[in-house]
Every structure is written in structure tokens, then in C-alpha cells.
Amino acid sequence: MVRELEKYLRPGIGITTYCPGCGEAILMGLILRAIDELQLNMDDMLFVSGIGCAAWIPSPYFNADTLHTLHGRTIVFATGAKLVNPKLKVMVISGDGDLADIGGNHLIHGARRNIDLTVICANNMNYGMTGGQVCSTTPLGALTMTTHQGNPFCPFDLCQLVKAAGAAYVARYAVTQPFAMIRGIKKALQTEGFAFVEAVTPCPVQFGRRNELGRPADMLKDLMAKCVMREKAEKLSPEELKDKIITGEL
Amino acid sequence: MGLQKVKSILPAGSYYFSGDEAVAEGAIAARCGYCAGYPITPATETLERLSIRFGETGAVFMQMEDEIASICSCIGASWAGAKALTVTSGPGFSLMQEGIGYAVFTETPVVIVDAQRTGPSTGQATRVGSGDIMQAKWGSHGDYLIIALSPWSVQELYDQTIIAFNLAERFRVPVLLMAEEATAHLRERVQVSGEVELFSREKKAGAPPFGTRENDGVPPMPAFGEGEKLLVTGSTHDEHGLRRITHPDIHEKLVTRLHNKILHHGQEIIQYENYYLEDATVVVVCYGFTARSSLFAVERMREEGKQIGMIRLKTLWPFANDVIRDIGSRVKKILVPEMNLGQVVGEVMKYASCEVVPYNQVNGEIIHPKTITEQLRRLG
Numbered sequence: 001m002v003r004e005l006e007k008y009l010r011p012g013i014g015i016t017t018y019c020p021g022c023g024e025a026i027l028m029g030l031i032l033r034a035i036d037e038l039q040l041n042m043d044d045m046l047f048v049s050g051i052g053c054a055a056w057i058p059s060p061y062f063n064a065d066t067l068h069t070l071h072g073r074t075i076v077f078a079t080g081a082k083l084v085n086p087k088l089k090v091m092v093i094s095g096d097g098d099l100a101d102i103g104g105n106h107l108i109h110g111a112r113r114n115i116d117l118t119v120i121c122a123n124n125m126n127y128g129m130t131g132g133q134v135c136s137t138t139p140l141g142a143l144t145m146t147t148h149q150g151n152p153f154c155p156f157d158l159c160q161l162v163k164a165a166g167a168a169y170v171a172r173y174a175v176t177q178p179f180a181m182i183r184g185i186k187k188a189l190q191t192e193g194f195a196f197v198e199a200v201t202p203c204p205v206q207f208g209r210r211n212e213l214g215r216p217a218d219m220l221k222d223l224m225a226k227c228v229m230r231e232k233a234e235k236l237s238p239e240e241l242k243d244k245i246i247t248g249e250l
Numbered sequence: 251m252g253l254q255k256v257k258s259i260l261p262a263g264s265y266y267f268s269g270d271e272a273v274a275e276g277a278i279a280a281r282c283g284y285c286a287g288y289p290i291t292p293a294t295e296t297l298e299r300l301s302i303r304f305g306e307t308g309a310v311f312m313q314m315e316d317e318i319a320s321i322c323s324c325i326g327a328s329w330a331g332a333k334a335l336t337v338t339s340g341p342g343f344s345l346m347q348e349g350i351g352y353a354v355f356t357e358t359p360v361v362i363v364d365a366q367r368t369g370p371s372t373g374q375a376t377r378v379g380s381g382d383i384m385q386a387k388w389g390s391h392g393d394y395l396i397i398a399l400s401p402w403s404v405q406e407l408y409d410q411t412i413i414a415f416n417l418a419e420r421f422r423v424p425v426l427l428m429a430e431e432a433t434a435h436l437r438e439r440v441q442v443s444g445e446v447e448l449f450s451r452e453k454k455a456g457a458p459p460f461g462t463r464e465n466d467g468v469p470p471m472p473a474f475g476e477g478e479k480l481l482v483t484g485s486t487h488d489e490h491g492l493r494r495i496t497h498p499d500i501h502e503k504l505v506t507r508l509h510n511k512i513l514h515h516g517q518e519i520i521q522y523e524n525y526y527l528e529d530a531t532v533v534v535v536c537y538g539f540t541a542r543s544s545l546f547a548v549e550r551m552r553e554e555g556k557q558i559g560m561i562r563l564k565t566l567w568p569f570a571n572d573v574i575r576d577i578g579s580r581v582k583k584i585l586v587p588e589m590n591l592g593q594v595v596g597e598v599m600k601y602a603s604c605e606v607v608p609y610n611q612v613n614g615e616i617i618h619p620k621t622i623t624e625q626l627r628r629l630g
């Protein structure tokens with residue numbers, strides 16, 4: 001991480017615990033850039049995270065109030081804090097398993113209540129922390145530690161889910177779209193109400209390895225090729241959109 | 251900070267409340283700033299009343315999507331600086347257990363009312379039981395001690411709600427109020443005094459929020475938004491809140507301090523009442539609604555000249571070990587009537603050297619005074 005962002009990091013905390021090639025570490029930098037560009041004061045911010053690799057993004061690294069909660073319960077912890085102190089700028093950062101599987105009910109109810117929270121969901125298509133098991137976001141047919149014959153179930157489209165539930169802002173970007181992602185996070189932070197950003201991110205060590213997706217750089221290149229901005233996607237046929245990830249504000 | 255006298259919000263006087271309503275009013279008196287819950291018989295009326303009354307006092311009421319959401323949002327609210335309350339019954343209390351453990355480990359004050367009904371599972375939703383006493387003690391995983399109170403009247407539901415908030419703030423712990431359907435749905439007169447004594451969490455800018463020099467201390471508790479850059483985590487942590495998940499010493503030190511902060515303050519926490527103990531040869535040890543029937547029975551037996559006494563436990567956890575040890579060495583027999591298949595009786599057996607006799611009833615009805623009288627007659 002470049003030195004200009006160092007002021008946002010908790011002094012005395014050394015290296016991160018992310019695996020080599022992990023996109024969640026890229027996401028960490030992008031979140032801080034969005035905060036930096038908006039000139040937000042870290043003393044006014046509360047970062048709430050759950051359990052999982054993505055949940056370690058703010059805790060302990062961000063130099064602000066952090067609430068590292070139970071698996072799946074980020075949004076409701078954040079709701080209590082925000083309602084009691086509306087001056088807090090509350091950002092939830094967690095994984096797809098945390099927010100959409102065990103915490104799925106809180107996710108849709110959080111969106112429905114439309115309380116002012118910014119939610120960043122790192123979607124790495126599996127459970128990274130526990131060793132690469134299937135998630136509600138794992139693509140159909142993908143191999144994981146608990147789907148050795150291929151995932152028999154269709155994944156959630158998290159953005160459509162959260163949008164249908166009533167969120168004020170919904171967007172999806174990959175960590176390979178850093179400028180768009182920063183813009184999206186900034187917009188989410190500026191939105192009054194429930195704002196949701198799905199951050200698609202490669203997990204080379206758990207997901208990539210099992211699905212023979214190559215080295216971290218190959219996974220990043222693959223992700224770049226797969227992502228299509230919504231405006232462009234609207235002009236493509238269903239065949240052309242097969243295996244594509246539609247990104248942008250949704 | 252510390253204990254302070256403040257004016258009661260409700261004007262002093264005599265009120266006619268149900269137990270659930272008394273909990274709501276006790277919470278308001280204690281300056282509770284946040285209540286979240288999910289409706290369940292027989293606790294629902296507390297939520298309904300607070301949804302109206304908080305509108306008047308400016309505190310936040312939330313009906314959440316389930317009891318997990320309720321307890322977790324209370325913990326978030328507590329760290330944002332509010333006194334927080336959730337109320338539930340058996341099925342919801344089960345769902346809350348992981349959150350209760352999180353509150354223990356992060357030293358978060360929060361009050362949880364379990365208006366007990368019969369179980370297991372859905373049981374008899376509108377009937378009374380006291381089957382959650384051991385769950386209160388052991389419900390969440392790992393080693394910890396908990397504070398649990400047991401009210402026997404609507405008045406005491408009001409008083410103990412305030413006490414529960416004070417203990418939660420004083421020791422930075424979750425406090426359980428183990429109500430029962432019979433008192434939750436009972437209507438009785440409640441005396442509200444013009445002043446209440448309230449404890450508010452200690453604050454000390456810059457002090458470590460998760461450690462003290464003593465091995466049983468309670469650290470000061472800052473709130474979010476005060477510039478303390480707090481690290482709150484349910485993982486093992488050092489005194490600054492920094493995650494330390496492989497150090498044997500740090501884990502042992504933390505878990506031991508959290509244990510000791512309750513164990514070493516029993517004098518301050520444990521409350522009980524003695525009745526007719528001077529010459530008693532047989533003593534009833536009881537709690538909650540069953541203590542009402544027991545007192546009735548004991549007084550009848552006294553009229554007949556029988557040397558029977560009674561101890562009413564107002565605090566269930568931490569257990570009144572010394573009280574039971576002492577009485578057990580002075581009497582011939584102890585009777586422990588309970589609306590469960592024997593929970594507190596096991597604790598009494600642990601500490602009393604005399605004969606300990608359980609009486610158990612799990613039919614969803616209160617134990618009738620006549621039943622207790624019969625049991626006492628049998629003990630001779």
C-alpha cells in the first residue's frame with residue numbers, strides 16, 4: 001500500500017494476513033482510496049465486519065472504531081449502533097458467505113429497512129477462511145471442498161436480491177476495475193440509506209486452485225475478460241452474456 | 251459516573267401493571283436507550299409497551315427479524331453508548347446464546363429478559379415453567395460466569411429490571427432476568443418511587459478498554475464515535491482489543507479475569523431473603539413464582555407450630571453457595587420445589603451437607619401452595 005494511505009492504518013500493525021494473490025487485499029486499498037477521496041474523518045467512522053477473510057479488511061487494520069462481530073450478523077450489529085448514534089458513518093465489510101449465507105436474512109431485512117449503512121460484500125465465490133467450501137455465490141458446476149462433483153445449485157445474484165429487497169443503492173464491480181470500484185464505493189458512502197457494493201474478487205488459493213484457474217495473474221486477467229459494464233451488457237445477446245459478470249450500478 | 255440518584259421518569263405513586271409492562275417501565279426508569287426484540291409469548295407485551303413509551307421518551311425501539319438480530323443489534327447499540335434491552339422466551343433465548351457469549355467476551359452491558367414458558371421446543375407457549383435456569387448458566391459455549399436474577403412479583407420485575415441494568419453497567423456483562431409466564435402475565439400493584447439509583451458505565455479516555463491491572467477488574471468502557479479507535483472483537487484479544495489468537499497466556503488471563511470479575515464480587519451481586527430460619531429444622535429453598543406458593547405453605551405450617559423456614563433466591567447466578575452451605579449445616583432437610591425436572595436442586599446438593607429433597611412439576615401450571623404443604627408434611 002502506498003504511503004499516502006498509511007494514515008488510515010492502525011499504527012503498529014504489520015503485514016496483512018491475506019494469501020498471495022488475494023483480491024481482498026486489493027479491495028482494502030480501494031475502500032481506503034474512496035474514503036480518502038471523500039475526505040472522510042476516520043474518527044466519525046465505524047467499521048463493522050463479520051467472520052471470514054474479508055471481515056479482516058477493517059479489523060485491525062483500519063485506524064477507526066471497528067466492531068468485529070459474529071459470523072453473519074454484521075448488519076444487525078451495525079443497525080443497533082447506527083440507530084443509537086446517527087452521527088456515525090457506518091460501513092459494513094464482509095464476505096459473501098457471511099453476508100449472504102448465514103447472514104442472508106439480515107441482508108434482505110437491512111435493505112428493506114433502508115437504514116443508512118454502506119455494505120461492501122467481497123464475493124470470492126467460496127468460503128476462503130474455512131478452506132474453500134461452497135457458498136451461495138459459487139457458480140453452478142464449480143468445484144469446492146464440499147462439491148467435489150461440481151456445485152449442483154445456481155448461485156444468488158446478490159445485487160438483484162438486495163435491490164429487490166429495497167436498497168437505496170446497488171452496484172457490482174470487480175477488483176480488476178479499480179477506478180469504477182472507487183467511484184462505486186464513494187457513491188455508496190454518499191447515499192443516504194442502505195447502499196450495497198458487491199466486490200467480485202479472486203481467491204486463487206482456495207477457489208482458483210480447485211477449479212484450475214491458474215496463477216493469481218491468470219485469475220485477474222480472466223476476471224477482466226469476464227466483466228462487462230451494464231450499459232454495454234444491455235446491447236449484448238444472452239449467448240454473448242453467458243459466463244459474463246455484469247458490473248456497474250444495477 | 252458510578253451510582254447516582256436520578257428522578258424517576260414515571261411520577262412517584264402506585265400503578266397497576268402486568269409483569270411485562272413492569273419490565274418496560276423498569277427499563278425506562280433505568281434510562282434504557284435501545285430495545286430490540288422479536289415478538290414471543292409471554293414477553294410480547296413488553297415490546298408493545300416500549301414501542302409506545304419509547305416514542306415519548308426518545309429512546310429507540312426496533313422490532314427485528316429474529317432474536318439473533320435483536321441481541322446483536324443491542325450489542326451494537328450498547329457500544330454506541332446506549333443502555334440496551336431485549337426480551338424473549340425459550341425459543342428466542344436459545345437463538346440468542348451465541349450473542350450472549352459475544353457480549354460476555356467483549357464485556358458489553360446488555361439486559362436480556364427471558365419470560366420463561368414450558369419447553370423443550372415450542373412447548374406450551376402460554377404456560378409457565380422454569381426450565382431455562384441451567385441454560386442461563388451454560389447456554390453459550392466456552393467458560394464464563396453469568397448474572398441471572400429471579401423475580402417473584404410484578405413489583406420485583408420492575409425493581410430487578412433496574413438492578414439488571416445497574417449490574418450490567420457496573421460489571422460490563424450481559425445480565426439475565428429470568429422471569430416466568432406466571433409473573434409476566436400477572437397484574438399487580440407496583441410502587442414507583444420518585445428517585446431511582448442508577449449505575450452508568452465508567453469512562454476514562456485513553457485507558458485500555460479490555461484489561462485491568464487486577465485479575466478481577468472491570469475496565470472503563472468508551473463508546474464508538476469518541477475518537478478512541480476501538481477494536482471490539484469476539485476473538486481473544488489483549489487489553490487494547492487487539493486480536494491475539496495463539497497466545498496461551500493472553501487467553502488464560504482474559505478468560506480468568508472475566509470469570510473472576512463475577513466470582514469475586516458475589517457479595518455485591520447475590521441477593522436473597524430469609525424467612526423463619528431462627529429455629530427451622532426444615533427449609534424450603536426456592537425462587538421465582540414458586541417462592542410465592544412456598545411462603546404461603548410455610549406460613550400455614552408455622553401456624554400449626556411446625557419449625558419450617560424458607561430462603562428465597564433473588565439471584566440465581568452466581569449461585570448463593572455460602573448461604574446454602576451455612577443453612578445446610580444447621581437444618582435437617584431442605585426442600586427445593588421447581589417448575590422443572592430439577593435444576594437449582596443440583597446446586598443446593600453441591601453445597602448443603604443435609605438431606606436435600608427435590609419437588610418437580612412440569613405440567614405448565616404453577617406449583618400450588620397445597621402441594622408444597624403436602625411435601626413438607628411428608629418430610630415431617
Ligand SMILES: Cc1ncc(C[n+]2csc(CCOP(=O)(O)OP(=O)(O)O)c2C)c(N)n1
Nearest residue numbers: 051052053054071095096097098127128129
Ligand atoms: C456460527 C459460525 N459458523 C461457522 C463458522 C465458521 N466460518 C468462519 S468464516 C466462514 C466462512 C466465511 O466465508 P466468507 O464470508 O465468504 O468470507 P471469506 O473468508 O471467503 O472472505 C465460516 C463458515 C463461524 N465462525 N461461525
